[in-house]
Amino acid sequence: MEIFKVAIVGAGPAGYFAAQALQNSQNEERIFAIDMIERLPTPWGLVRSGVAPDHPKIKTVSKVFEKIAADPNFRLFANVEIGSDITIKNLQEKYDAVIIATGSALGKTLGIPGEDLPGSISAATFVPWYNAHPDFADLNIPLDCQNAVVIGAGNVAMDVARMLALEPSELDPTDTADHAIAALKLSSIRNVYISARRGPEHAAFTSPELRELPKLEHTNVVINRDDIEAALARVGSEIEKDVKSNLDAMMLIADSERSQHERTMHFLFQHTPKEILGTDRVEGVVYSTPQGDVTIKCGLVITAIGYQAAPIDGIPYENGKVVNIDGRVAENLYVVGWAKRGPSGVIGTNKSDAAAVVELVISDLKGPKLAGDISELLTNQSVIDQLAWQKINEAEIAAGEPLGKPRRKAVSRAEFMHLGGL
Numbered sequence: 218m219e220i221f222k223v224a225i226v227g228a229g230p231a232g233y234f235a236a237q238a239l240q241n242s243q244n245e246e247r248i249f250a251i252d253m254i255e256r257l258p259t260p261w262g263l264v265r266s267g268v269a270p271d272h273p274k275i276k277t278v279s280k281v282f283e284k285i286a287a288d289p290n291f292r293l294f295a296n297v298e299i300g301s302d303i304t305i306k307n308l309q310e311k312y313d314a315v316i317i318a319t320g321s322a323l324g325k326t327l328g329i330p331g332e333d334l335p336g337s338i339s340a341a342t343f344v345p346w347y348n349a350h351p352d353f354a355d356l357n358i359p360l361d362c363q364n365a366v367v368i369g370a371g372n373v374a375m376d377v378a379r380m381l382a383l384e385p386s387e388l389d390p391t392d393t394a395d396h397a398i399a400a401l402k403l404s405s406i407r408n409v410y411i412s413a414r415r416g417p418e419h420a421a422f423t424s425p426e427l428r429e430l431p432k433l434e435h436t437n438v439v440i441n442r443d444d445i446e447a448a449l450a451r452v453g454s455e456i457e458k459d460v461k462s463n464l465d466a467m468m469l470i471a472d473s474e475r476s477q478h479e480r481t482m483h484f485l486f487q488h489t490p491k492e493i494l495g496t497d498r499v500e501g502v503v504y505s506t507p508q509g510d511v512t513i514k515c516g517l518v519i520t521a522i523g524y525q526a527a528p529i530d531g532i533p534y535e536n537g538k539v540v541n542i543d544g545r546v547a548e549n550l551y552v553v554g555w556a557k558r559g560p561s562g563v564i565g566t567n568k569s570d571a572a573a574v575v576e577l578v579i580s581d582l583k584g585p586k587l588a589g590d591i592s593e594l595l596t597n598q599s600v601i602d603q604l605a606w607q608k609i610n611e612a613e614i615a616a617g618e619p620l621g622k623p624r625r626k627a628v629s630r631a632e633f634m635h636l637g638g639l
């Protein structure tokens with residue numbers, strides 16, 4: 218029986234699914250001792266800090282992650298950053314294989330004038346703020362304006378627009394960060410414009426998300442029927458199934474009656490942002506449209522136009538992704554998930570992707586190394602291990618219970634250490 222040591226860097230879905238694939242391929246001849254290393258005090262990646270708080274069902278995948286973590290040969294080293302605390306080279310020397318699963322946390326930019334003005338931010342900032350990510354908790358998001366613009370035509374843009382446009386008390390029974398609920402309750406925003414560069418037939422929204430919009434209890438959702446009719450005419454009868462389903466969902470919204478709600482979410486198609494206006498802060502967005510230039514006045518602009526990976530020393534990057542061939546990066550170094558593919562697909566996409574890379578990992582294995590492990594490199598760190606994380610998890614759930622929330626998230630690193638009994 219041989220024991221191979223594998224380090225997985227990043228405790229998001231891709232990292233857990235890689236661990237699961239390794240566990241599933243154990244047999245009488247080999248087992249895998251897996252060390253998962255995570256820079257945040259908490260695991261689960263974007264399932265905790267990305268997925269919208271009003272979509273709690275999506276987050277139940279965390280139960281699968283905890284089952285993977287319950288294996289006796291699995292160890293969690295959270296609150297440990299690779300690149301600064303410990304290098305990739307350190308890990309490559311000590312482990313039979315190192316799997317990078319660090320996701321892509323940086324928001325892409327538009328590259329238009331005014332993008333750096335106060336009040337112009339990325340979804341990569343706004344989303345972790347409302348999801349209690351410790352690095353974003355202290356931000357002051359300017360919500361003191363009547364109109365906000367969200368630029369992007371995917372589900373992240375839709376999450377962001379919904380979070381701005383819904384009645385904030387709807388967030389009380391969710392795990393939204395306390396600071397975000399408090400700030401959103403004081404928000405003056407009443408109109409949220411979600412703008413797409415191309416027509417409705419090209420939007421990357423998915424239809425279940427579109428279909429839930431008319432169910433928002435306190436928000437009007439407005440789509441111009443002419444935009445959908447024009448899109449239907451453009452696509453003709455050869456329409457793809459997903460596109461048809463999206464256009465049908467949008468038509469339902471276009472046809473639904475407007476109510477007296479004071480909050481409205483407006484969809485704008487064929488609006489290409491040209492410039493963000495303002496002197497001391499954002500005052501509007503200028504778009505070019507087929508009808509000529511149009512300006513939408515607003516005090517907040519959030520771009521949701523994709524993500525790219527944050528570089529880590531010792532790993533080659535290109536176009537916001539780790540340079541790889543089918544997941545192979547270098548000798549005993551691999552990559553999975555968003556760091557490998559870029560920001561695409563659903564959580565489950567990371568499962569098949571990680572399983573394919575793990576097959577390569579296994580086919581490349583030589584005799585097991587006997588060079589120690591990460592614990593020798595951790596001298597001064599306040600490591601949050603699986604046991605400490607379980608305490609934090611239980612404490613958060615218990616704190617949420619009397620408030621009718623699935624959990625009340627801790628935010629500061631000091632709070633995590635305290636809850637973890639460290």
Ligand SMILES: Cc1cc2nc3c(=O)[nH]c(=O)nc-3n(C[C@H](O)[C@H](O)[C@H](O)COP(=O)(O)OP(=O)(O)OC[C@H]3O[C@@H](n4cnc5c(N)ncnc54)[C@H](O)[C@@H]3O)c2cc1C
Nearest residue numbers: 227229230231255256262263267299319320554555563564
């Ligand atoms: C706003 C938003 C909403 C989404 N909603 C949905 C949804 O409703 N349904 C759905 O199916 N999918 C959704 N997704 C997509 C889903 O979250 C991704 O497919 C998935 O999280 C990608 O997994 P990953 O493991 O590659 O990256 P991540 O989930 O980003 O995990 C990467 C992990 O690596 C850690 N890390 C980064 N750098 C280091 C380092 N140097 N050292 C140690 N650790 C590090 C990070 O802290 C993080 O925990 C959403 C994505 C976003 C952005």
